[in-house]
Amino acid sequence: MGSAPVSKQPIYLADTVQVATKILVAGHFGVGKTTYVGTLSEIDPLRTEEVMTASSVGYDDLVGLPDKKTTTVAMDFGRLTLSPRLVLYLFGAPGQERFRRLWQDLAYGALGALVLADTRNLAESFPVFDRVEEFGLPYGVAVNHFAGGRRFDEAEVRDALDLHQDTPLVTCDARDPQSSTIALIRLVEHLHERAVHQESFR
Amino acid sequence: MSGQDDSSLVRSYVITGGRAKPSRADIDVITLIKATPSNEPLHRLNREKRSIVELCRGGALMTVAEAAGYLNLSVALTKVLVADLVDEQLITTRTSPTSTPATDRTLLEEVLNGLRARL
Ligand SMILES: Nc1nc2c(ncn2[C@@H]2O[C@H](COP(=O)(O)OP(=O)(O)O)[C@@H](O)[C@H]2O)c(=O)[nH]1
Ligand SMILES: [Mg+2]
Numbered sequence A: 001m002g003s004a005p006v007s008k009q010p011i012y013l014a015d016t017v018q019v020a021t022k023i024l025v026a027g028h029f030g031v032g033k034t035t036y037v038g039t040l041s042e043i044d045p046l047r048t049e050e051v052m053t054a055s056s057v058g059y060d061d062l063v064g065l066p067d068k069k070t071t072t073v074a075m076d077f078g079r080l081t082l083s084p085r086l087v088l089y090l091f092g093a094p095g096q097e098r099f100r101r102l103w104q105d106l107a108y109g110a111l112g113a114l115v116l117a118d119t120r121n122l123a124e125s126f127p128v129f130d131r132v133e134e135f136g137l138p139y140g141v142a143v144n145h146f147a148g149g150r151r152f153d154e155a156e157v158r159d160a161l162d163l164h165q166d167t168p169l170v171t172c173d174a175r176d177p178q179s180s181t182i183a184l185i186r187l188v189e190h191l192h193e194r195a196v197h198q199e200s201f202r
Numbered sequence B: 001m002s003g004q005d006d007s008s009l010v011r012s013y014v015i016t017g018g019r020a021k022p023s024r025a026d027i028d029v030i031t032l033i034k035a036t037p038s039n040e041p042l043h044r045l046n047r048e049k050r051s052i053v054e055l056c057r058g059g060a061l062m063t064v065a066e067a068a069g070y071l072n073l074s075v076a077l078t079k080v081l082v083a084d085l086v087d088e089q090l091i092t093t094r095t096s097p098t099s100t101p102a103t104d105r106t107l108l109e110e111v112l113n114g115l116r117a118r119l
Helices: A033-040 A097-107 A122-134 A154-161 A177-200 B006-015 B047-055 B064-071 B075-087 B105-116
Strands: A019-027 A046-053 A070-083 A086-094 A112-118 A139-144 A169-172 B032-035 B091-093
Touching: A019 A033, A019 A097, A019 A122, A019 B105, A033 A070, A033 A086, A033 A112, A033 A177, A046 A097, A046 B064, A046 B075, A070 A097, A070 B064, A070 B105, A086 A097, A086 B105, A097 A122, A097 B075, A112 A122, A112 A177, A122 A154, A139 A154, A139 A177, A154 A169, A169 A177, A177 B105, B047 B064, B047 B075, B064 B075, B075 B091
Parallel strands: A019 A086, A019 A112, A112 A139, A139 A169
Antiparallel strands: A046 A070, A070 A086, B032 B091
16 A cells, blocks of 8 residues: 655755744635745645535535535645744635635634735625634735736725724735735734734733 | 535545544644654554655654645645544644734744845
8 A cells, every 4th residue: 555645845844943833815816825825935835625615614514524515725825934943834815705614724823814905806805804804813904916906095995995094004016025025024013013012901 | 716526525534534623622734743753554544644644754844734735635634634643643743823823922023033034
């Protein structure tokens, strides 16, 4: 008997790594999640096929009982080693309701979420915000510029997405490492400010 | 989205013995895992569990999600299998995330420093 085939050469973590943490990259289909994760990841992003039911409820649905109506969704993720002891994982997370079970797995213990939005159709992001808020994840928003998309007026986007004044909002090109890194930094700065603020109330 | 694939669903159902929930709650997608140093023969394990142990042998460190990615298994299924392997003492875990890392100021500072250094 053989083993399950390894799809590509594994790139292991340094043995000095003690802490792994994660951030969700959330957004509707075609908004740039895969591109974003690929731009920032130090390894070729990995992809898994996760099982979802059309209706979605319990844990059973996730591993996939054969008699239920199911579908699969591709989930991709990448990693960034941030120090000899710390590694950050980025998980691309589709926003639709039926992927709630996957979200539960990804959101547990996550630092927060970066929501990618597209000015060509901001309303498509609404379900994504519903998911992020449902799981209590603090978040920032990165608006991608696509050809044909309206130039983004920050106040307009804030208003359309009903963002809190403290929620970070940046423009980002998911194909560009610099602007993608800045979007992540803005999010983590926001998370840090929140943590400091919460500490002062303890 | 890649549509329906009933054969792989039946397969994952069989691999886990019909269980969908991990035997332990402490296995997360980013739990760091490695194989325990042991020469125990793995032939009694099913193919998927054996491949996880082989992937993580020799002190090789990775997360549950990465093991799933390299072995073309779903993350949900891999969590179940890794939990079993931990119970069987063939896999050890290093750390799992806490439920509230967003309030961990020191961790956030470490993340920020690492990200800023990449600019
Ligand atoms: N102009 C522009 N195109 C982008 C950007 N991000 C992604 N794309 C393109 O949009 C398409 C969909 O991106 P993808 O990452 O697959 O979206 P996903 O469905 O959210 O994973 C691809 O053709 C990308 O090259 C961006 O920031 N700007
Ligand atoms: Mg994608």
